[in-house]
Amino acid sequence: MNTKNLVRLVIVLIFSTLIELKAQIVYKAIPAQSKIEIKGTSTLHNWEMISTDMFCVVTAKNETTESPEIVKFDFSMKAKSLKSGKSMMDNIAYDALKASKFPEIKFLVESLQAAGKSGSELNETLNGKITIAGVTKSVQTKIKRMIGTDGKTVVKGSLPIKMTDFGVEPPTALMGTIKTGNAITVDFALEFQKQ
Numbered sequence: 001m002n003t004k005n006l007v008r009l010v011i012v013l014i015f016s017t018l019i020e021l022k023a024q025i026v027y028k029a030i031p032a033q034s035k036i037e038i039k040g041t042s043t044l045h046n047w048e049m050i051s052t053d054m055f056c057v058v059t060a061k062n063e064t065t066e067s068p069e070i071v072k073f074d075f076s077m078k079a080k081s082l083k084s085g086k087s088m089m090d091n092i093a094y095d096a097l098k099a100s101k102f103p104e105i106k107f108l109v110e111s112l113q114a115a116g117k118s119g120s121e122l123n124e125t126l127n128g129k130i131t132i133a134g135v136t137k138s139v140q141t142k143i144k145r146m147i148g149t150d151g152k153t154v155v156k157g158s159l160p161i162k163m164t165d166f167g168v169e170p171p172t173a174l175m176g177t178i179k180t181g182n183a184i185t186v187d188f189a190l191e192f193q194k195q
Helices: 003-022 087-096
Strands: 024-029 035-040 047-051 054-061 069-078 104-118 121-132 135-147 152-162 183-194
Touching (some): 121 152
Antiparallel strands (some): 024 183, 054 069, 069 104, 135 152
């Protein structure tokens, strides 16, 4: 290949990469309008922990369609950002989550399939991997995605999991007289702004 053809090839590759990058849209979660809520039970009462401190970026393409195709979805939050309003409970939860050794909870979406539409609400099935306390598991859940005309998108869903699936022993308190249930539900409502 002569130098002239090599230069042409490089120019074509650069322009095709720029076109592909321009076709992608980035959405970033707005923490103040987003919430992760973990709900569980115990022998004393139901409990919940909430976090609004997270990092979540979604890359999509096909901006001209009603439902941009998700190319990448990365979510992470500090385990110690979860708060119950009771510091003793928080500390017990952080110990159970091994938050000192594994400070982040992560979620990576692998695929998203359309499952129907109701008005401006898209019903989808989300498949991904969640990492809690250093253990990664594949999960699947149903989500609702609402796309606003103001450049904002809201994603809501609920994910039931078992603590022991992630090597987390359900916490106890008061010398074992109060025990939490193994099953928890992770509810999420994430609001994204187009960047």
